[in-house]
Amino acid sequence: MINTLDIEINKASESRLSQVDFDNLPFGKVFADHMLVAKYEDGAWSRASIQPYGDISLSPASSMIHYGQSIFEGLKAFKNENNDVLIFRPEENWKRMNASAIRMCMPEIPKDIFLEGLRQLIDLDRNWVPNNSESALYIRPFLFATDALLGVRPSDTYMFMIITAPVGPYYMKPLHLKIETEYTRAAMGGVGSAKAAGNYGAAMYPAMMAQKEGIDQLIWTDAKEHKYLEEAGTMNMMVVINDTLITPPLKSTILPGITRKSFLELTKEAGFKVEERSITADEVISAVGTGELKELFGVGTAATTAQVEKLTFEGKSYDLPSSEHRVISNQIGQKLLRIKKGIDPDTHEWNMTV
Ligand SMILES: *Cc1c(COP(=O)(O)O)cnc(C)c1O
Numbered sequence: 001m002i003n004t005l006d007i008e009i010n011k012a013s014e015s016r017l018s019q020v021d022f023d024n025l026p027f028g029k030v031f032a033d034h035m036l037v038a039k040y041e042d043g044a045w046s047r048a049s050i051q052p053y054g055d056i057s058l059s060p061a062s063s064m065i066h067y068g069q070s071i072f073e074g075l076k077a078f079k080n081e082n083n084d085v086l087i088f089r090p091e092e093n094w095k096r097m098n099a100s101a102i103r104m105c106m107p108e109i110p111k112d113i114f115l116e117g118l119r120q121l122i123d124l125d126r127n128w129v130p131n132n133s134e135s136a137l138y139i140r141p142f143l144f145a146t147d148a149l150l151g152v153r154p155s156d157t158y159m160f161m162i163i164t165a166p167v168g169p170y171y172m173k174p175l176h177l178k179i180e181t182e183y184t185r186a187a188m189g190g191v192g193s194a195k196a197a198g199n200y201g202a203a204m205y206p207a208m209m210a211q212k213e214g215i216d217q218l219i220w221t222d223a224k225e226h227k228y229l230e231e232a233g234t235m236n237m238m239v240v241i242n243d244t245l246i247t248p249p250l251k252s253t254i255l256p257g258i259t260r261k262s263f264l265e266l267t268k269e270a271g272f273k274v275e276e277r278s279i280t281a282d283e284v285i286s287a288v289g290t291g292e293l294k295e296l297f298g299v300g301t302a303a304t305t306a307q308v309e310k311l312t313f314e315g316k317s318y319d320l321p322s323s324e325h326r327v328i329s330n331q332i333g334q335k336l337l338r339i340k341k342g343i344d345p346d347t348h349e350w351n352m353t354v
Helices: 063-067 090-103 111-124 197-212 258-269 281-290 327-340
Strands: 034-041 049-052 070-072 075-079 085-088 136-145 158-167 175-179 217-221 229-232 236-241 244-247 273-276 293-300 304-313 316-319 351-353
Touching: 034 111, 049 111, 063 136, 070 090, 070 197, 085 111, 090 111, 090 136, 090 258, 111 136, 111 158, 175 293, 197 217, 229 236, 236 258, 236 281, 236 327, 244 258, 258 273, 258 293, 258 327, 281 293, 281 304, 293 327, 304 327
Parallel strands: 175 217, 175 304, 244 273
Antiparallel strands: 034 049, 034 158, 070 136, 075 085, 075 136, 085 351, 136 158, 217 229, 236 244, 236 293, 293 304, 304 316
């Protein structure tokens, strides 16, 4: 990529890298040396800068704090065998961030600030991308309103930032999920398809209630009838009934996952049947009963694929087939991970190499 963006780089005087125990990384608590910052004022973006990672100062009246104009993205970088850093489909995150921005009355981020800013930040902190092939550098771009004004209206000023955090291997035991039929994550016409900060705060209470009963996470259903499956906390849901992969179609209540999109593409290419259609909780439960339900799993950046082995619906719990022998989730999940890590050829040109 040609460097067309002039970024002011203010390097940290000393790296904190040697203080980090890469074998014991708590998720999202350890941050790399630098962060990217760009400000939006008077209808224009300022020159982006890379600065030492650190606290920022804000007015206590910042409208993001009071009215929640705040959106984010999440992606991962891996190191391949040649020590190149590979970032998975960052352009898709840029597009989705701008879709979220439009929905929240926020300014769109110019492509070069997002992508070239990301490239330069990752290049500078490339030693923070773990060498261990099981680990990754988690990347968190975010945009928030900074007007110091208590009036309820879109802010005139914003800050775009990218911070990064090395994260350990994502070993996950199969999950116990509950199909939620009381609380709602997103309603038609709402902001469910935007990665808007408030969606996550609003989902914490129902998730916590379920966790008290030993459930890991919720599968949300539609707000109107609580009949149709939507998605889980930060994952899109996939079901295999007989030999067909089924996932709910995208709409205003579902976050358009980049893992979902990539997973569907690879599944079709591998010759499996794929249906993007509405699916009810009743259909899933009855397929569990007849043995036709073969797989249930979530897909997202964090886990790639998260297997579900137990399902609770209307007070009853159901054991699902063991995740070990599941065909589609294991085969495609592995394939996707191998592309991200540069082990398998990147025939779709999904990776940005730094
Ligand atoms: C981020 C997110 C996903 C997954 O998106 P990916 O791009 O695959 O990481 C799914 N659902 C929700 C609600 C999310 O916030």
